[in-house]
Amino acid sequence: MIFQNKKIIFLLKSFTLGGAEKQALNFAAYLQNELNCSIFIYSYIKTNESKLFYEECEKLGLNNLRLEKNPLSASGNFKYIKRRIKIFLLGIKLRKHNPDIIIPYLNPPSIIAVLCYKISGAKITFWHHRGADYYRGDYIEKIAVKKTPFFLANSIEGKKELESKFKIKKGYFLPNFSTVNKINTNNFLLKNKGIKGKVVLGMIAHFREEKLQIILIEVFSKLLQKNKNIHLVLVGDALDKKKFNEVKKYIFINNLKDSITILHNTKAEDVLPCLDIGVLISLKEGMPNTVMEYMGYSLPIVVTKHDGCVSLLGSNYKYFIDNKNEVDQLNKLEKLILEEKERKKIGEQNYMSLQNNFTIEKYINRLTVILNS
Structure with missing residues (x-):
C-alpha cells in the first residue's frame, strides 16, 4: 500500500490534544496536504478540554471532524451484543467515505477499528498502542485481539507490553516523528x-x-x-x-x-x-x-x-x-x-x-x- 490519493479515517478516543492526538493530526495534515489524501477524523468521547485540539486542526487545515456516540458503552444485560451492534452501525456509517485504511490511536479506538474496518469497506487497519494506554480486559477486547491484522507500538517498551499482554507475535515498533515547528518570537x-x-x-x-x-x-x-x-x-x-x-x-x-x-x-x-x-x-x-x-x-x-x-x-x-x-x-x-x-x-x-x-x-x-x- 502507498498513501498517495487514499481515503483515510483517523479514529481517536476524544478531541483532546495529548501526544497521541498531536501525532495523529500532524500525520493527517501531511497526508492531506502533501499526498493528496482525503482525511476524515472521528472521535467518540466528548470532553471539555477540546479548545487546543480545534485550534490545532484549524492551523493544519483539517476540517472533516465527526463526534460519534461511544460504541463501547453499554449497560444492562447482553453488553457484548449491544457493543457489537453499535460497532457494526458505525462501520456502516463509515462506508460513505469508501475508506482505504482506518488508523486508530490508543487501545480502545483500536478495538473499534479492528471490529468495523471490513464493514466500512476499508482494506486494512491495525492495533495502535501509544504508551501509557488503557486495557479493558473484557470479552470484546479479546475478540478484537484475535481479529487484529497486526500490532503497532510507538516504543520498544510498548511492543513488549503488547506481546506479553496479548501473547501475540506479530508486533512492530514504529517511532514517532517530530511535530516541532520552531517559532522565533518574543511574544510568549x-x-x-x-x-x-x-x-x-x-x-x-x-x-x-x-x-x-x-x-x-x-x-x-x-x-x-x-x-x-x-x-x-x-x-x-x-x-x-x-x-x-x-x-x-x-x-x-x-x-x-x-x-x-x-x-x-x-x-x-x-x-x-x-x-x-x-x-x-x-x-x-x-x-x-x-x-x-x-x-x-x-x-x-x-x-x-x-x-x-x-x-x-x-x-x-x-x-x-x-x-x-x-x-x-x-x-x-x-x-x-x-x-x-x-x-x-x-x-x-x-x-x-x-x-x-x-x-x-x-x-x-x-x-x-x-x-x-
Missing part, C-alpha cells in the same frame, strides 16, 4: 511572569496519574534553597483533578507559588522558547512527544529512563534519571542549571539527533514497509 505567555534572567525548568505533561510533577516540585524546592535564580513551569490540563489538586496544594503549603507557574490550555510552542531545561518525570511513556518537542527547541532534557526516551536520546545519554533516586535528580538538574555551556552543548546534540532520525517522511516510509509486509 511567560514574558510577564517575572522569570527574566532566571534559569527556567519546564515540564510539559497533562496532570495524570502516571506523570510525576510532585517529584519534580520536591527536587526543585531543594534546588531553590541553594539557588534563587531558578523558576519552574508546569504546563498541562487537569485531566486527573485529584492529581492536579495535590500539586496545587503542595505548592501552596510549601510557599512555592512565586517560583512555580502552572499553565492550562497552553500550546507547547508558546512555552518552549522560554525554557532552559526540559524535564519529564513519569511512571510510563511510549515515545513521548514532549521529549521530541524539547529536542526540537534545542533543550537539554532530564528525563526518566523509559525505552521510548532511550530510542530518542540514545542509550548513552547522560541525563536520564531514576524516579526513586533524588540525589541523582538533584545532581543532574543542578549541573545543567549552573553550566550554560553544558546546556547549549546537550541541547544542540538533541536537536541534531531529532532532525537526522525522526522526520515524518521516514515515519511514512517505515509504516509503508510494515503495511506491505
Whole structure:
C-alpha cells in the first residue's frame, strides 16, 4: 500500500490534544496536504478540554471532524451484543467515505477499528498502542485481539507490553516523528511572569496519574534553597483533578507559588522558547512527544529512563534519571542549571539527533514497509 490519493479515517478516543492526538493530526495534515489524501477524523468521547485540539486542526487545515456516540458503552444485560451492534452501525456509517485504511490511536479506538474496518469497506487497519494506554480486559477486547491484522507500538517498551499482554507475535515498533515547528518570537505567555534572567525548568505533561510533577516540585524546592535564580513551569490540563489538586496544594503549603507557574490550555510552542531545561518525570511513556518537542527547541532534557526516551536520546545519554533516586535528580538538574555551556552543548546534540532520525517522511516510509509486509 502507498498513501498517495487514499481515503483515510483517523479514529481517536476524544478531541483532546495529548501526544497521541498531536501525532495523529500532524500525520493527517501531511497526508492531506502533501499526498493528496482525503482525511476524515472521528472521535467518540466528548470532553471539555477540546479548545487546543480545534485550534490545532484549524492551523493544519483539517476540517472533516465527526463526534460519534461511544460504541463501547453499554449497560444492562447482553453488553457484548449491544457493543457489537453499535460497532457494526458505525462501520456502516463509515462506508460513505469508501475508506482505504482506518488508523486508530490508543487501545480502545483500536478495538473499534479492528471490529468495523471490513464493514466500512476499508482494506486494512491495525492495533495502535501509544504508551501509557488503557486495557479493558473484557470479552470484546479479546475478540478484537484475535481479529487484529497486526500490532503497532510507538516504543520498544510498548511492543513488549503488547506481546506479553496479548501473547501475540506479530508486533512492530514504529517511532514517532517530530511535530516541532520552531517559532522565533518574543511574544510568549511567560514574558510577564517575572522569570527574566532566571534559569527556567519546564515540564510539559497533562496532570495524570502516571506523570510525576510532585517529584519534580520536591527536587526543585531543594534546588531553590541553594539557588534563587531558578523558576519552574508546569504546563498541562487537569485531566486527573485529584492529581492536579495535590500539586496545587503542595505548592501552596510549601510557599512555592512565586517560583512555580502552572499553565492550562497552553500550546507547547508558546512555552518552549522560554525554557532552559526540559524535564519529564513519569511512571510510563511510549515515545513521548514532549521529549521530541524539547529536542526540537534545542533543550537539554532530564528525563526518566523509559525505552521510548532511550530510542530518542540514545542509550548513552547522560541525563536520564531514576524516579526513586533524588540525589541523582538533584545532581543532574543542578549541573545543567549552573553550566550554560553544558546546556547549549546537550541541547544542540538533541536537536541534531531529532532532525537526522525522526522526520515524518521516514515515519511514512517505515509504516509503508510494515503495511506491505
